[in-house]
Amino acid sequence: MTLEVESRKETLAEDGLPVEELVVNVGPSHPSTHGVCRVIVHLDGEIVTRAEPVIGYLHRGIEKMCENRTYLQVVPLTDRLDYVGSMYANWAYCRAVERLAGIRVPERAEYLRVIVCEMQRIASHMMSLGSAAADTGAATMFIYAFDERETIVELFEDLCGARLTYNYVRPGGVSFDIPEGWTDRLLEFCRTHRVALREMDKLWFGNVIARGRMKGIGVLAADDAVAWGASGPVARGSGVNWDLRKHDPYSVYPRFDFDIPTGSAGDVYDRARVRLYECYESCRIIEQAVAQMPGGPIKAEGLQRLIAPRPGDAYDHIESARGSLGVYIVSEGGPRPHRVKFRSPAFCNLALLPLIAEGHMLSDLVVCLGSLDPVFGEVDR
Amino acid sequence: MNITELRDHLCEQHPDLCPLFSIEFGDGVLSVSCDKLYEAASGLRDLGFDRLGMATAVDRGETFEVVYRLTSRSMSVGIFLKCHVPRDAPKTNSLFPLWPAALWQEREIFDMFGIDFEGHPDMRRILLPDDWVGHPLRRDYTDDRMIRRPDYI
Numbered sequence: 027m028t029l030e031v032e033s034r035k036e037t038l039a040e041d042g043l044p045v046e047e048l049v050v051n052v053g054p055s056h057p058s059t060h061g062v063c064r065v066i067v068h069l070d071g072e073i074v075t076r077a078e079p080v081i082g083y084l085h086r087g088i089e090k091m092c093e094n095r096t097y098l099q100v101v102p103l104t105d106r107l108d109y110v111g112s113m114y115a116n117w118a119y120c121r122a123v124e125r126l127a128g129i130r131v132p133e134r135a136e137y138l139r140v141i142v143c144e145m146q147r148i149a150s151h152m153m154s155l156g157s158a159a160a161d162t163g164a165a166t167m168f169i170y171a172f173d174e175r176e177t178i179v180e181l182f183e184d185l186c187g188a189r190l191t192y193n194y195v196r197p198g199g200v201s202f203d204i205p206e207g208w209t210d211r212l213l214e215f216c217r218t219h220r221v222a223l224r225e226m227d228k229l230w231f232g233n234v235i236a237r238g239r240m241k242g243i244g245v246l247a248a249d250d251a252v253a254w255g256a257s258g259p260v261a262r263g264s265g266v267n268w269d270l271r272k273h274d275p276y277s278v279y280p281r282f283d284f285d286i287p288t289g290s291a292g293d294v295y296d297r298a299r300v301r302l303y304e305c306y307e308s309c310r311i312i313e314q315a316v317a318q319m320p321g322g323p324i325k326a327e328g329l330q331r332l333i334a335p336r337p338g339d340a341y342d343h344i345e346s347a348r349g350s351l352g353v354y355i356v357s358e359g360g361p362r363p364h365r366v367k368f369r370s371p372a373f374c375n376l377a378l379l380p381l382i383a384e385g386h387m388l389s390d391l392v393v394c395l396g397s398l399d400p401v402f403g404e405v406d407r
Numbered sequence: 408m409n410i411t412e413l414r415d416h417l418c419e420q421h422p423d424l425c426p427l428f429s430i431e432f433g434d435g436v437l438s439v440s441c442d443k444l445y446e447a448a449s450g451l452r453d454l455g456f457d458r459l460g461m462a463t464a465v466d467r468g469e470t471f472e473v474v475y476r477l478t479s480r481s482m483s484v485g486i487f488l489k490c491h492v493p494r495d496a497p498k499t500n501s502l503f504p505l506w507p508a509a510l511w512q513e514r515e516i517f518d519m520f521g522i523d524f525e526g527h528p529d530m531r532r533i534l535l536p537d538d539w540v541g542h543p544l545r546r547d548y549t550d551d552r553m554i555r556r557p558d559y560i
Binding site for chain 2: 081082085087089090093094095125126250252253254255266268273274338339340341343350352354356364365367369373374376377406407
């Protein structure tokens with residue numbers, strides 16, 4: 027990748043006509059940019075010679091706002107980071123606070139956290155696969171995927187009253203216990219979801235046009251994925267077997283039996299396929315977690331509303347649907363954090379766009395962007 | 408590998424870095440002076456820390472603390488690398504030549520704290536507009552539109 031700003035260059039095509047480099051602005055508000063992202067694209071004919079993402083359109087200064095709030099008041103803000111997977115930011119933030127303040131979480135709450143986060147993974151991947159399919163022109167797949175997502179969103183609504191910003195995981199536990207009959211509906215969903223996944227597999231991954239649009243496009247080498255800090259399905263699609271649930275286990279994940287799907291080619295197809303297989307694994311984890319879940323309290327006892335940890339800093343990370351989501355909190359002893367940093371996987375993955383889009387057609391840029399699955403609430407914070 | 412094994416391994420391979428290593432909240436922390444940052448980072452990379460997970464900074468009053476979190480896939484362990492840059496001359500070496508992942512993350516630190524990274528190929532603002540005045544995550548930053556919540560909460 028070249029980083030110098032090149033001057034507009036003029037070359038001669040084979041037939042002797044001058045070909046000028048064309049600079050096209052895609053976005054910031056465009057149906058295929060998956061949010062408010064602008065990409066400055068340098069074109070040679072229809073081939074992308076350079077793609078430069080311009081971000082910050084959704085920057086709300088959440089890290090600055092955290093400095094002015096108590097530890098509990100920050101939790102609703104974390105919902106607004108990755109609004110497709112709010113549970114992850116909730117959990118990662120709460121884990122960092124718990125580590126800093128030395129709070130012990132009851133076992134039932136840990137199981138509930140695992141269950142909602144695996145449901146969230148399915149919901150997030152359905153959103154990702156659906157919109158990625160719509161980018162390649164497969165509108166049917168989009169509807170099928172959103173139908174699956176809707177069931178999970180309804181389950182979340184019954185659990186905590188919200189469909190998008192859940193504010194469910196709190197420091198020391200979770201906000202509500204599960205309502206009656208909820209686990210039966212969840213297990214029924216896991217059963218039907220596997221059927222739906224097989225159907226989607228055939229419908230989209232088996233489609234010759236979709237395969238043509240995805241195979242060999244946006245290839246990311248495994249070495250580049252590691253060096254550029256890629257994580258989640260983007261890194262695993264390139265064959266980097268790295269998943270925090272397995273390789274830096276947290277919470278109760280070591281008790282479950284599940285596999286980490288990895289790709290080999292590192293192209294758009296493999297990244298999408300890793301997401302599809304992760305949904306199967308999430309169903310497996312949910313079923314085991316429901317079977318193992320103990321009774322008991324869902325919140326740590328004797329927890330004060332005003333948490334004031336001792337001075338120090340703590341970092342904790344979890345595997346979100348997009349990759350390693352880390353939260354770094356610095357306390358200076360007061361009731362408000364001195365600094366909160368969200369290490370967002372979407373931000374780090376999006377930095378790869380210039381690398382993977384170079385040399386492809388302009389229409390493939392959209393597919394490459396979709397395969398990175400950026401959520402701009404999290405990229406811009 | 409757990410954190411004490413990491414300490415022993417580090418002390419064996421890099422005796423000069425050994426006294427700078429400490430354990431805080433269960434995480435290994437290596438505090439170096441900023442002119443030794445690049446050297447220490449490349450030493451850690453050779454030790455097997457192949458991923459730059461997070462790069463950020465913290466306003467500590469007189470200084471800014473630049474914080475890198477490195478992880479090793481082969482050893483399954485993470486480490487913090489920290490250094491303090493003076494507030495009046497915020498400048499340090501970029502780790503972009505070691506891990507390209509620093510490209511955007513150091514741009515964000517520059518945007519939010521005004522810390523200049525030498526050797527970074529593209530030192531521009533990333534989240535805020537290019538004509539923004541000031542660096543918002545400094546504690547003394549103020550803005551006409553900022554709302555301060557009352558202190559009684």
